[in-house]
Amino acid sequence: MQTSKNDYVIETDRVSRSFKGTIALNNFSLRVPRGSIYGFLGRNGSGKTTAIKILAGLIKPSSGSARVLGRIPFEFTTDDRQKIGYVSEKQILPVSFSVKALIAFCAQFYPQWDHDLVRRLMERFRIDPRRKISALSQGTQRQVAFILALAQKPELLILDEPASTLDVVARREFLDEILALVRQDGPTVFISSHILSDIERVADHIGILVDGTLKISEPLDELSETVKQIRFHSLTRPVGQISVPGAFRTVRSENEVLVTARIKDESVIAQAARDADAQYEIIDLTLEDIFVEISRR
């Protein structure tokens, strides 16, 4: 199917960003389809937060171009920001506000503010609106930030490690809300997380960032179907030289070679096995396995 330009909510083209000579992002090119839940993965220090801050319009790229909802992020107007909900990795809310006052404050800036949703989520997360932000735990502050981002009815929701400080129950409630929201209003959700089970549960697209470069960006089911581990082995002698096109990682031991690769045509694998005079078997990988294999240096 031909994809028109407007079908992408986020588009970046060779975006790079460095801080005092340290490259955080390197030729980062990304496309996020409208209406998708895009799980953005990467190890600590891989550049996820830098990428997200560029997309949220909080920092400028050193080079390359980024467009979010068709606009340059650092030049967002208040109208543009009404369409984008953002929860930061280290979200610290203004501590002098009470929850109620902060909600009332934020509501002024969003014409589509959903008061019913706020009420419902406050009850669901059991947050007392009279309490001061400074008196809330980190997890509860994160939930308040999440409510504020959802209540504005965004077209795009950017969540940077949103569940990292939540307990298991709160995390499950939080993910349920994301899924309910997407079913109801269909915003695009761009979510980064270390908790891969969460991402696997909600995301339909996956991006994996390694050392500031996007190595993988595709639908989750396509990723699961095509990225496999191939075990080449021989009972009688060491396995010969193995060459698999598109291999992410190769681990060699005495009688076997493990290759993680994208398999588009199994005959290529069969040929590689014949060339090395070995047998092979294809092993399915979980998202966590794929992430570990691709992210390992």
Next chain:
Amino acid sequence: MLWGALGLSIVYGFMFASELERDHMFFLSGIGTSGFLLMIPFISINPLFLHGNYGIQGLKGHAVNSLEFFFSKAINRASIFFVKAGAYLMLSLLPLLVIWAYSYAKPDIRIELPYNTQEHRETTKQFYLSHFTGAYVQKDEQDKEGNKFWVVLPKGQVTCAVFTLVWAFIGTLLFQVIGLGFPPGMRWVCLPTFFAFMLLSNVWGSSLKTPSHYEVGLAWIDQHTPLTLLGLGLLTILSQLYCCRRFVNTEITS
């Protein structure tokens, strides 16, 4: 903390205003004793506003992170700046305005002429008479040799107060511009620059010969008060526009 800073400013303002009642050369002895006495509360106010509201890069903690919160919402960044900067400048101006208003309670100032040499005495007298509007010589309280003369400047205290306002406010704006305009790694120069500025101004203003640079400055302001205030207004507008631009372009990197 905000109320403390505000209170401190007002106390300093009144302390300084009470000095206006004195009848001696204190105010004409140097800029440091006039304008820069007032900068003490501004130093205490400035960090409060810089750290809490302007989001200097590289600072960790609540200030920057809550700034990130505001910057990610559909809130006009320029509006945030002008609200915060407006409060900051009003706090900075408050003690200066107190002094200015108080100066009208006793606007005249009597300056004792020097009597080390006849020539110096005459030069000084002529300078005051020719450069200050309505200045006149008063011959009361003569000593036994009959040579104790005073020059009365009818608007002298007002001029001093305007000078104080202008000079201290320029310092405040400079401090603000350095805080927002300099690259993050260079912002430490703020405080040393301020103290160097204060020290140099003292040296520059405290010349023993008449007229000192400070007195020349006072005379100019006496003759061009509306123009001086207009210039200060323009400087304020330009510096605020510059700072606003810097603020709007602040990157949340921490």
